[in-house]
Amino acid sequence: MSPEKMVYMANQIATFFKSQRGSDQAERIAAHLKDFWEPRMREQLIAHVETGGAGLDATVIEAARRL
Amino acid sequence: MNVHAGTPHADLIDGRKVADARHDDRDMGTPPKTGKPVTLTIDGFEVTVPEGTSVMRASMEAGIQIPRLCATDMVDAFGSCRLCMVEIEGRRGTPASCTTPVAPGMVVHTQTGKVQKLRKGVMELYISDHPLDCLTCSANGDCELQTQAGAVGLRDVRYTAPQAPVLANHFSARDTSGEANPLYKAKDSSNPYFTYDPAKCIVCSRCVRACEEVQGTFALTIEGRGFDSRVSPGAAFDDFLSSDCVSCGACVQACPTATLQEKSVIEKGTPTRSVVTTCAYCGVGCSFKAELNGDELVRMVPYKDGKANRGHSCVKGRFAYGYASHKDRILSPMIRDRIDEPWREVSWKEALTFAANRMRGIQEAYGPKSIGVITSSRCTNEETFLVQKLARAVFGNNNTDTCARVCHSPTGYGLGQTFGTSAGTQDFDSVEKTDVVIVIGANPTDGHPVFGSRLKKRLRQGAKLIVIDPRRIDLVRSAHVEASHHLALRPGTNVAVVTALAHVIVTERLYDEAFIRDRCNWDEFQDYAEFVAEERHSPETTQFLTGVPAEELRAAARLFATGGNGAIYYGLGVTEHSQGSTTVMAIANLAMLTGNIGREGVGVNPLRGQNNVQGSCDMGSFPHELPGYRHVKLPEVRAIFEKAWGVTIDPEPGLRIPNMLDAAVDGTFRGLYCQGEDILQSDPDTKHVAAGLAAMDCVIVHDLFLNETANYAHVFLPGSSFLEKDGTFTNAERRINRVRKVMAPKNGYADWEITQMLANAMGAEWSYEHPSEIMAEIAATTPSFANVTYELLEQKGSVQWPCNDANPDGTPLMHVEGFVRGKGRFILTEYVATDEKTGPRFPLLLTTGRILSQYNVGAQTRRTDNVIWHDADRLEVHPHDAEQRGIKEGDWVKLASRSGETTLKAKITDRVSPGVVYTTFHHPDTQANVITTDYSDWATNCPEYKVTAVQVSPSNGPTDWQEDYAAQATRSRRILPAAE
Incomplete structure (x- = not known):
């Protein structure tokens, strides 16, 4: 998928989990990505993070590092 | 008409023939009742039935059929035909058994010489104004008038219609001198699926009552009085097609003669065998008897014992099955x-x-x-x-x-997170115990018509209704139904509206604390209550983004929280958003907050689109x-x-x-x-x-x-x-x-x-x-x-389901003792505006939906006579927006978004609010989804069909894309002759 779409979808997930109470948002985002994103989507996200993670919410970047 | 096909359905299981002897499909004359047992004697036989049962039904329970014409168990007793009279010891006269309730110790005689003579006289009068063309009548062998004439022993009709000063019957087109009979009305064949032949009508009102009581459309009435009484669809000069009739078939089902008759029966003859099966249209899952001659399907008749539909149907399941034998069907790989x-x-x-x-x-x-x-x-x-x-x-x-x-993927996620399983909590019968209903993002009268009729019946009994929808759906106001509140929200603001409802309930302390303490996680509730109580979630704040006036929303919240059993029914107007899953969770929160889970009359009920x-x-x-x-x-x-x-x-x-x-x-x-x-x-x-x-x-x-x-x-x-x-x-x-x-x-x-x-x-x-x-x-x-x-x-x-050792008979209601996940989980539902925003280029919001006569992409219904009601997608535009753009009713308009553009004809209506346009997606030549974008629900990727920023402008006809697509589709469908 296009990097823009991937970034947008990941940030949407972050927006939801960041609205929840607690301090484990990155962990919960990572869990959601593991549960619902097919490996090649996660690999694309990880690769994007490794090249700077342009456009990604900071919590997504933190989550991606836990994948 | 309620026909008992001669052969019970049979089926093969593991090669064994299993006869259908389980279900009693007889017409019992009047509806069943519940109440304490009452014992009476009918023709010497003791029978015990629930209090409130009619003598007619009690008699059927005892195996004794009392002649009748105006009575059928799909509608309440009416007492007009007087054929069902009986004698009751200690009572004067000959009361109608259909309207006489049983009483303890009552002694009834159904076949005395007195009632036999009276019945014969009544029947003689009926027959005197009925054509005697039984052998060539389409209902021959399947006509209750014919059957009852036999049952009362009618052998002669002494009355003939006066010829002067004018002919006084309803079935002769002309008198013996060739003069037109002013009482005669020609057959109405305007409906594609059934005919109305006034010449055969006995004015028993079963059709009118079925339209009112079962379907709830009130399209039919009795026009005139006495001998001039005629069944009439709609206003004078209306025919069935131009009337409000929705072709559910209830009137045809109720008719005891050939007056209202399926065209397929007229053409093919009376069916001789039947198989009970399930409709393949919407998620209501109606049971039908497929009635056949040989392997030719003659008609689909709603099955009275079907627990989802209770003997009712809609135009799709009842009549729109012709696609299965359509010429377009491909039969070879x-x-x-x-x-x-x-x-x-x-x-x-x-x-x-x-x-x-x-x-x-x-x-x-x-x-x-x-x-x-x-x-x-x-x-x-x-x-x-x-x-x-x-x-x-x-x-x-x-x-x-x-x-x-x-x-409905957001339903899976949202209900899974809050309740622990991905399914509606109730059965459809539950609506009969509901006091307040929220319908949000659903249009049951069009999308789930049989449930819609059951809901309307409950509303006519006094239940209150709150509609949350950008569009004024029929439930907002139609015959004998009016919503207490219509929250006509701006598309895309579901979360804000449902959270604002919760704000009112929490801040005004209208929540069910005992339920929450017992059934939910109290700590999570406190977090949730603190969240929704914030001023930014108040109706007064959110009204500026949702478009829902604060007082209207507050009143709706109070009604739902305090009005008794509260049930929420929702559809794709909830799920098909970038916050679809969040709205499902907000709905689940609302149900838990008000203690509306785990018993009849309440619950969270996703209305599933497909079967x-x-x-x-x-x-x-x-x-x-x-x-x-x-x-x-x-x-x-x-x-x-x-x-x-x-x-x-x-x-x-x-x-x-x-x-x-x-x-x-x-x-x-x-x-x-x-x-x-x-x-x-x-x-x-x-x-x-x-x-x-x-x-x-x-x-x-x-x-x-x-x-x-x-x-x-x-x-x-x-x-x-x-x-x-x-x-x-x-x-x-x-x-x-x-x-x-x-x-x-x-x-x-x-x-x-x-x-x-x-x-x-x-x-x-x-x-x-x-x-x-x-x-x-x-x-x-x-x-x-x-x-x-x-x-x-x-x-x-x-x-x-669940149907297992713990629930061997299945599970009509979910979460009765506790939630599947244990404690119900409140989840914070922060409103996040969609990024699909209006602006100068695309100033309107498009939302999409479906129409009664069509189904999904129309592959099935477009290949039936249902196209008479809907032969193309139309764009609903508010008069204000149409005026600004110089668009008139029926004009071709271009509908454009950042994804693409298409053209279709405009329908000017105030069903939609200013700034909102609406269309269906039933026709491939429109391709409404050329317009929709790739925005989707954050959790599930369910597309955001319901919010697309668009512009509408006058057009001369199809876009280049539509023409190119049509040409490509034609090329793609070429089929070479089969090789020798």
């Missing part, structure tokens, strides 16, 4: 090397070998995860189970998804879940299937439909088996879907017709209709209903057989001989289906 080539008809073996080789070739070149499947929400549970099994056990991946991705959306989800169609909603990551769950199937199951989730298409464009997903879905027409952003399909090396379409997706297919496997196979559907209330084979598959095989042949062509060794064997495998591997067998379904008619 076809293949082609490239999608720009014409199709070649080939043998099943050649088609399956071609498909298998291509799919295996793709996997060899691009890896095991380069192919996948889309299961069908229109096919049976057994077929769906096999398709996902094909992906998991034969392809070796979890690339399986279903059309629920684009409709087997619930079932396709139950059967493990999603790429992250095995059957029974268990994640593929769980080793103990995989072990169950690995043992059953003898394979290793991939622990990683597979691709969802949008992800498949993205991966196809990227070149890593190259083969798709698509059963019974038309993703090109139904999925958003058509150009992207087309690009994905065009990029694949092998698209296998398994369908009744060369649908739009098939334009991009390399293999076409002809499918079987719901009339041609055995299996089960699971409806929106989790009810597992049998689908029974009514006739042999016209294409040669049931769909489950075709999937099995494809699997075996790819190296599997499946050997199912009957769908009951597939159900046995489902039950063995899926705890919520553990006790489901075809034998149980034959015995009980249907069961609602």
